[in-house]
Amino acid sequence: MRIKKDKSSYHSSAIIRRDYRHDPDPVVRKSKSKKDTRKWCRGKVGVKHSYILNAENKFYIFIWKEYTCENCGKREYSSKKVS
Numbered sequence: 001m002r003i004k005k006d007k008s009s010y011h012s013s014a015i016i017r018r019d020y021r022h023d024p025d026p027v028v029r030k031s032k033s034k035k036d037t038r039k040w041c042r043g044k045v046g047v048k049h050s051y052i053l054n055a056e057n058k059f060y061i062f063i064w065k066e067y068t069c070e071n072c073g074k075r076e077y078s079s080k081k082v083s
Contacts, residue, residue, distance in 0.1 A: 037074065041071050050070045051069055054066045054075075061081055062079050062080070062082070063082055065080075
C-alpha cells in the first residue's frame, strides 16, 4: 500500500508497523557436524559399521544390494554387473 507524503498520520504509521511485523526472519543455517559418519559408526573414530544385508534385487544384468548398519541404521547400496 502506498504511503502519502505525510508519515505522521495514523494510517501511514499503521502501514509501517504492519510491514515491520511481516519482515522475514533471517535464515538460520545449521552448522555442519564435525563427525565423520560416512566412514565411522556414529562418528566415533575407530568404530567401523557392522552391515547386514537387507535386500537383493536383480534388474537385467545388474544385482543391487542394500545394507544397513546394526548400531546406527546407516544404509549403503552397492551394484554389480553380472556377465
